[in-house]
Amino acid sequence: MMNHSKTLPEVTTTKDSIREKLKQLVSLVGVSGSEQEVVKFLKESLSSISDEVKVDNSGNVIAVKHGMAAGPKIMVSAHSDEIGLCVKNILPDGYIAFDKIGGVSDQLLQGRKVWITNKKIPGIIGIKAGHMQTPEESRQVKSSQDCYIDVGAASRKQVEEMGIKIGDAIVFQSDFMEMHNKDLISCKSIDNRINCAILIELFSQIKASDFAGTLYGVITVQEEVGLRGATMVGNALEPDYAIVLDTIPAGDTPDIDTEKSLPVYLGKGPACPVSDSVPGMAFTHIHPKVREMIEEQSEQADVQVQYLTLNGDAYTTDAANLAVAGKGIPLGVLATPRRYSHSPVELVNLNDADGVLKIVKGIVEANGNKDLNFI
Incomplete structure (x- = not known):
């Protein structure tokens, strides 16, 4: 049947x-x-x-x-x-200095993945290797002025060729995560x-x-x-x-x-x-x-x-x-x-x-x- x-x-x-x-x-x-x-x-x-x-x-x-x-x-x-960040300057060695826009905590910065521009160009806010940190450094929270973004470039020209320019918006990379209770969303x-x-x-x-x-x-x-x-x-x-x-x-x-x-x-x-x-x-x-x-x-x-x-x-x-x-x-x-x-x-x-x-x-x-x- x-x-x-x-x-x-x-x-x-x-x-x-x-x-x-x-x-x-x-x-x-x-x-x-x-x-x-x-x-x-x-x-x-x-x-x-x-x-x-x-x-x-x-x-x-x-x-x-x-x-x-x-x-x-x-x-x-x-x-x-x-809230987010923006490109303050592109350094000669290809790293990026940035400013904060809105209430961004310095505690959130080091070791984070970021997206740059609405094209979501990937970057990383660098962090000194743990093996090389002094005990004092391991307890410190660096300010945004002391941090930098690594986009895998070796020069300012390479960064600019990616389409990145001064003032471009930067946000933390974040996935849309449903918790075990599907009504709870984190991002x-x-x-x-x-x-x-x-x-x-x-x-x-x-x-x-x-x-x-x-x-x-x-x-x-x-x-x-x-x-x-x-x-x-x-x-x-x-x-x-x-x-x-x-x-x-x-x-x-x-x-x-x-x-x-x-x-x-x-x-x-x-x-x-x-x-x-x-x-x-x-x-x-x-x-x-x-x-x-x-x-x-x-x-x-x-x-x-x-x-x-x-x-x-x-x-x-x-x-x-x-x-x-x-x-x-x-x-x-x-x-x-x-x-x-x-x-x-x-x-x-x-x-x-x-x-x-x-x-x-x-x-x-x-x-x-x-x-x-x-x-």
Whole structure:
């Protein structure tokens, strides 16, 4: 007897979609100031699911979707850039001196594989052979000024013939690694490609009939070096309110006093930094009505949110500049927890990302239902 049963197609879940987009996004080189490849990918991904997509001259991506009726302008934003390095000089013997861009720890440098330019030219940050190190040298952390990159060249000319030039972006080489629990992903640039993936999925799921007003999906440049793109876009769009999507360090590792210093856990839902600051540089306190939106939609979606403050702990997001752009923009922050911040092994739980999406989707669908009066 012939078996006429058919194999059912695999059901693609929201987490699967976020996972696939994240895998593509983290494979790209997009250091602050050199986000072109990421911006190109985002524009192409959003074009078919938006009413309009444009990229300004600085690289900020602005996707627009109109709702079924008049209503407020809501902006949901993430940033496209990642921390990294750049070529400072090509030395006569073929080695490369480099500068840091963004918050790169010197502890991460020696013995690392890197990619140079968006063509991913391979290189190695050299380390003195262990056999030749003095006991003192073995305990030292070299600064970036004392390090060099080896691309296997014997002269400046050979390096230049590879297509490498001064100012070229450099990132740590990092594979997309699924842990034993497949919901846990480790790689570079989780900050903030995970929220770029979430924003794409939001536009994919939301329909014009689902909400009133206008949705602006914005992906900013140069967040890691001063929240620069947020200022540009906030002044240009002047939305009625905004939700900033970013990542946040998880404090649930043995080297952090979690409950006292950083009460954020991987796998326990999105975080909402109610207040954060970098002394002398930035301060954010989310708007009370936008906080109410987050609370209401998290309850409706049955998603736990981890609320905290991080004042004076060198943590901030685009929200700091966006809040004071234009005439002032009421906003809230939803952050995806990730361990091992600003390293090539950042670790994220896709369930937390899915929670971010559920809450922000609910906020968009309820757009216009809440007034934004401060009192």
